[in-house]
Amino acid sequence: MAIKNVDELSKTFLHRLALELAEHGLAVADPYNAVKNHVRICNGRICVADNAIDVVGRIHVIGFGKASKRMAMALSDILGDKIIGGVVITPDEESSYGNIRFVKGDHPIPGENTLKSSRALLEYVTSNVLEDDIVFVVVSGGGSALFEVPEDGIDLKDVAWISKELMKRGSDIFELNAVRKRFSKVKGGKLLRFLKCRKVISLIVSDVVGDRLDTIASGPTAPDETTFQDVYTILKRRGLWNELRESMRRIVEMGLEGKIPDTPKSGDKIFEKVLNVIIASNKIVLDSMAKKAREYGFNTLVLTSMLEGEAREVGKVLASIIKNIERYNEPIQKPAAIFAGGETVVTVKGRGIGGRNQELCLSLSISIKSMRNVVALCMGTDGVDGISPAAGAIVDGETYHEGLNQGLDAQEYLENNDSYTYFSKIRKSIVTGYTGTNVNDIFIALIK
Structure with missing residues (x-):
C-alpha cells in the first residue's frame, strides 16, 4: 500500500527515507x-513458519476479520485446489475466490x-x-464482531448491548473480551470444540x-486465562451486574x-492439534523497518511495540x-x-479535526522546533487517524516555523485537538x- 502524496512530502533525503x-x-x-511470507509448499508438505505439516486428508479455510479476505486469497493462491x-x-459483500466463500458480517457491533x-x-x-x-x-x-454465536438463551442483542456498555464505561479490550467469551459459543478457544480434525x-x-493470542478477535483458537470470577469482578466494577438480563447473570x-x-x-x-502463528504484528513491522534502515547505514533502535498513553505527552517523550x-x-x-509502535489515546477537549497520530506529531514538532537534520512521522497502519481523512503526519525541525509563516500557532491547534487542520494547511498530512x-x-x- 503506497502513500498517495509521497512526492509532495519528499522534500529531502531524510523525508524520502x-x-x-x-x-x-x-x-x-x-x-x-x-x-505469502509464512506459508509455502515444501516437498509435498505445508510449511508454516518453521513447521512442516504432512497433508493426509483435505484442506479447508475458515476465518473472520477485516483483513481475513486477503489472507484467504493468499492461501488460495498458494494451495490452489488442495483447498x-x-x-x-x-x-464486505458476499463473493468467492477459488473454493472459498466470503460472507458478510457486521462491524463494530455484531448484528443479524x-x-x-x-x-x-x-x-x-x-x-x-x-x-x-x-x-x-x-x-x-474485527473478528470479535464479525464472528459470534451466542450461548443458548442469550440473544445477540444482549451481546451487542453488553459490548456497548462496557466500552462506554471505560473497559479496555481485555475486559471487553473476557466478558464476551462467557456469552459466546466460539470465543476463548471454544471454536475448537466444533473442529473435529487432525x-x-x-x-x-x-x-x-x-x-496476546487470547485477545486478538477474542482468541477463538487460543487458551483463555480469564475466569468467571474475573468477569463477575469486571461487571460489578463497571456497575453492570444489576443491569444484566437474568439469562446473562445466570x-x-x-x-x-x-x-x-x-x-x-x-x-x-x-490445543494439542493447534498451531497459532502471528504472521503480522506491530513488532514484526518495526523490526523489518529497522532492518531496512540499517541497509542505509543508520544505527537503529526499536524502542517499543507497546507505546501507550496520551498522544501529546508521548510526543514530548519521543522528542x-x-x-x-x-x-x-x-x-x-x-x-x-528509532522506531516505536502501539496505540496512544487523545482526551478530546477541543472541537477540531484530528487523530492520535497527528496529535502526537504536532506535539513532537513543537518540542523539536529549529532542530536540523531530524525527520519524524507517525501513522496508523490501517490508513485511518481519528476523524480525519489522513493516516498520520510527517514533521521536522521547521514544521513549527512553517506554521507560523502561514499565521498558524501550533500550540493553539494542539489545544483545540485540530492537528489535521494544521497539517493539511502546511501539507504535512500522510494520506494512504x-x-x-x-x-x-x-x-x-x-x-x-
Missing part, C-alpha cells in the same frame, strides 16, 4: 504478503449478518470437516498491543458455582529521546533511526486511504 520505511512497513503488514472449500466472514454468517461457518465445519483434515483459520482485527493452523494478524452464576464449564485453559488437550541522540549520541549514535489491515500505529524518527 522516512516515507520509504513507512511504505515498507505497510507492505510487511499487508495481509496477503504476510501469508476443497471454506467460509470466511468479512465486512454476523449471526447468519457465523452459523453458516459452523454449519460448514460440522458438515464437511473430517478427522484427517487440516483447517486453516485466518484471524484478524490439525488446526491459525494464521493471525494482530491488532492488539502486546499481541450463566455467570452457574460458572462461579462450577455448574457449567469455563473456557478451555492452557494444558487442555484440545526528548531525539534530543538526547542529537546532543549526546545516546542511547544510540548518529546517524540514528484504507489499507485493509491494522497492526496499530508506527513511529519513525531519523537523526542524521
Whole structure:
C-alpha cells in the first residue's frame, strides 16, 4: 500500500527515507504478503513458519476479520485446489475466490449478518470437516464482531448491548473480551470444540498491543486465562451486574458455582492439534523497518511495540529521546533511526479535526522546533487517524516555523485537538486511504 502524496512530502533525503520505511512497513503488514511470507509448499508438505505439516486428508479455510479476505486469497493462491472449500466472514459483500466463500458480517457491533454468517461457518465445519483434515483459520482485527454465536438463551442483542456498555464505561479490550467469551459459543478457544480434525493452523494478524493470542478477535483458537470470577469482578466494577438480563447473570452464576464449564485453559488437550502463528504484528513491522534502515547505514533502535498513553505527552517523550541522540549520541549514535509502535489515546477537549497520530506529531514538532537534520512521522497502519481523512503526519525541525509563516500557532491547534487542520494547511498530512489491515500505529524518527 503506497502513500498517495509521497512526492509532495519528499522534500529531502531524510523525508524520502522516512516515507520509504513507512511504505515498507505497510507492505510487511499487508495481509496477503504476510501469508505469502509464512506459508509455502515444501516437498509435498505445508510449511508454516518453521513447521512442516504432512497433508493426509483435505484442506479447508475458515476465518473472520477485516483483513481475513486477503489472507484467504493468499492461501488460495498458494494451495490452489488442495483447498476443497471454506467460509470466511468479512465486512464486505458476499463473493468467492477459488473454493472459498466470503460472507458478510457486521462491524463494530455484531448484528443479524454476523449471526447468519457465523452459523453458516459452523454449519460448514460440522458438515464437511473430517478427522484427517487440516483447517486453516485466518484471524484478524474485527473478528470479535464479525464472528459470534451466542450461548443458548442469550440473544445477540444482549451481546451487542453488553459490548456497548462496557466500552462506554471505560473497559479496555481485555475486559471487553473476557466478558464476551462467557456469552459466546466460539470465543476463548471454544471454536475448537466444533473442529473435529487432525490439525488446526491459525494464521493471525494482530491488532492488539502486546499481541496476546487470547485477545486478538477474542482468541477463538487460543487458551483463555480469564475466569468467571474475573468477569463477575469486571461487571460489578463497571456497575453492570444489576443491569444484566437474568439469562446473562445466570450463566455467570452457574460458572462461579462450577455448574457449567469455563473456557478451555492452557494444558487442555484440545490445543494439542493447534498451531497459532502471528504472521503480522506491530513488532514484526518495526523490526523489518529497522532492518531496512540499517541497509542505509543508520544505527537503529526499536524502542517499543507497546507505546501507550496520551498522544501529546508521548510526543514530548519521543522528542526528548531525539534530543538526547542529537546532543549526546545516546542511547544510540548518529546517524540514528528509532522506531516505536502501539496505540496512544487523545482526551478530546477541543472541537477540531484530528487523530492520535497527528496529535502526537504536532506535539513532537513543537518540542523539536529549529532542530536540523531530524525527520519524524507517525501513522496508523490501517490508513485511518481519528476523524480525519489522513493516516498520520510527517514533521521536522521547521514544521513549527512553517506554521507560523502561514499565521498558524501550533500550540493553539494542539489545544483545540485540530492537528489535521494544521497539517493539511502546511501539507504535512500522510494520506494512504484504507489499507485493509491494522497492526496499530508506527513511529519513525531519523537523526542524521
